[in-house]
Amino acid sequence: MSLHPIVSGEVPASTATVARAAFPRGNPYLLLRDRLGTIFTDAQFASLFAHCGQPAECPWRLALVTLLQFAENLSDRRAAEAVRGRIDWKYLLGLELTDPGFDASVLSEFRGRLVAGGAEEHLLDTLLTLCRDLKLLNARGRQRTDSTHVLGAVRFLNRLECVTEILRAALNALASAAPAWLRSQADPAWLERYDRRAGDHEVPQGEAKRRAHAEQIGRDGHQLLAAILAPGAPIWLRQIPAVELLRQTWVQNFCLVDDAPTTGTEAPLQVRWRTDQEGFPPSLLMVASPYDPEVHYARKQSTIWIGYKVHLTETCDEGGPHLITHVETTPAPVVDRDALGDIHEALEAKGLLPDTHLADAGYVAADQLVASRKKGVTLLGPAPKDYQWQARSGEGFSVQDFLLDWDREVATCPAGHQSKSWSPDDHQGRTAFKVRFSTTDCRPCPLKTQCTRSGRRLLTLRPREEHETLEAARQREEQLAFAKEYQKRAGIEGTISAGVRVLHLRRSRYIGLAKTHLQHVLTAAAMNLIRLSAWFAGAPLARTRQSAFIRLMMAPIPA
Template sequence: MSLHPKPDFGVPHETAAVARAAFPRGHAYLRLRDALGPIYTDIQFAGLFARVGQPAACPWRLALITLLQFSENLSDRRAADAVRARIDWKYLLGLDLTDPGFDASVLSEFRSRLVAGEAEALLFDTLLTLCRERGLLAKRGRQRTDATHVLGAVRSLNRLGCAIETLRAALSALAAAAPDWLRAHTDPSWIERYGRSIDDFHIPQGETARRACAEAIGDDGHRLLAAVDAKAAPGWLRNVPAMVVLRRVWLQNFHVAEPPTEGSQGDRRIRWRTEAEGIPAALVMVASPYDPDVYYAKKRATTWIGDTVHLTETCDDAQPPLIVHVATTADPIVDWAVLDPLHAALATKGLLPARHLVDAAYIDADGLVAAARDHDVVLIGPVSKDNQWQARTEGAFTIEAFHLDWDRKIATCPAGHDSRSWHPNYNLGRTVIRIRFAAQHC
């Protein structure tokens, strides 16, 4: 597809007349077009298209349609129908009343071009720039940030369910890619065991029976991996995406148990991985074989599989609220870890606030200091309560009961005794101070 930029962005006279007659009291899309114009231009998207070839649909219109589609939660087909049928859309897009529109597949192709050209942020950044030019963004105003979860388009499975479904997916992929090889290197019983949906898979009750079932599944997967890794097997089988995921899931959920004693006759066995052998952190644990980049997450009482999106919005009294930054993180990443890169991104855009409102999950001592020191931003929000056992135990001493001399690096306890040592340390990636007192004083 090639791009032939068109300079005419005006609204056709007949379209404008019909739209005004249909909406005598005005309409949000009509006001948007009148206030901001077409928003985008074809030349902004020139790098996404070839110089020669079949002419592409106007990318500035496709960009605007993408925003409308998202705001109204429309499928591609319904969005394409809206372009043909709705006068408010035609006015915003500057289309003739008789314009026939386009096939729905054009929208997905346009999104693919944006992703391939790493231009996903172009739509958002262009709109922000235009809002700033129109005076809709106050300089060094007030903003707020909050987070919500983004659900992965996958089924929620426990570890055993994920292992079963991963092996099913691998066998299905090999059946399509190398049916003859698979037929010669698999156990005939696997067809009955893994050929049906996981809903029909019988997982026994009881810890012992479930572990035995898990280890039987682990052995089947291990045998399949061994067959694929054999020298006689075609090398490309190892790179089948479903096999790559299978290897990753098996490493995370199973381990090979050696014979109990050296020289014994026992064979190595595939064992279900428990806390004793080490279960990988949720940040790397595969939750679904069909989307290995979504992970388990939990925030307070809410659990999900997916990501977290952090939305930053202006909240100045004299201006409309506008989203100025969107950050998506793979879970589980704590909210306070997002603030520094968030402020850096806002600084790059020239959109740093003077006051930044957040909830307790974003507040920590380092963040309060860094925001003021590095970006001249006052971070405002509730400080988390002290959840240490000392704060919940009557008669126990909390940190407030100690005097800290930061220059001399000495702490004094409530009884008046000085500390014996003061050492910087790290806990979960954060700097902490470990202070010790003499045993005879405690």
């Protein structure tokens, strides 16, 4: 497909006349066209198309249709029908009433071009740039961020089902790529074991029988991998993605052990199903599905899922529409605080870095407080607590009760004793310092019961800048002004709720991280369109609803 850019023109007179007559009281899409124009231009998408070939559909219109499709949660077919049959869509798209539209497959192809060209953010960023030009969006204001889980577009499989389905997927891939070779290598027993998808077969009951069943699958997989790696096998078989995924999964879930007694003769290795004793890789590396290798298992409190996580950031200043400024899609096991740096870098690249960033406790850590401050951002949220028993009891001596001399690297305890060593230490992957006191001082100390339960006190300190920043954040949190300002963060939960209930934000439509991220970006841009139309129409922001009982009890009692 090639692109022949056209200049976006006015709305045809006949379309405008009919649209005004059909919507005498106004319409959100008519209002958007009148205030924002076409939003996009063909030239913005020129890099996604070839210079020769069959002419493509007008990309600026496809971009708008894509956003309208997500705003109304329409399938490709229903969106194409709306282009042909709805007057408000024709007005926004600048089409004649007699325009026949296009085939629904064009929308899928357009999304594919966005992903292939690395232009997932393009539609949202263009809309944000237009809002900045219209003074609807300002930098260095106040923004808020929160995240939610996203279910992958695959079935949830337990570990036994996963390895079974991965072997089955590899057999199906080889049956298509090398049928003659697979027929010569396959065990006839595999036909019964892998004829149906995992979960449809009856799994033996009991721990011993389930383990034996798993190890039989492990032996089948190793037999297949050995045949693929044999000297006479075609080299290109190893490059099939399903085969590489099979190899990776077998390393993660099985181990080879030598169970034979030492007799001087070499015995074949036995396949053993991995348990906690042998260990597993972290969730970020563990394969969770053969059909989307980028989904991973995650758990947050009582929520368990395989898929991704999406972070939404929006403005929350008074006097303007609340617009989503950035969308970050990450693998499910990535914790919130590890995504904050990427969010700030993306906002900085857009020129939309906030002055105050409201976030929940998952994003706030000592190193993130320091990094945010270096970018000129005040990260506002509940600071990490001191969970040592001394701080939790309220009666013991916490780190705050020690006098720290950072220049001399000496700590003084409440009893006046000085530390004997101050040495760097790698604590949970982060730089820290271990400060140790002498047992000679600690054991006879009358304050020992309030200080330590071991022979001597040990302090774990972050680097000085992080330590002091964290202490300042904890003190700020105790002030009344903090609670009042932090109340603004709650609105982002309403945004996520609207995205989940109306736009199905929490369920991926596509396979893979890149396409899932595109879905989230399009959802955010569609939500911005909805909010802009409401802002232009003068609709007030909704208030938190109260139940009839709460309204009754909060109402003043008549005199």
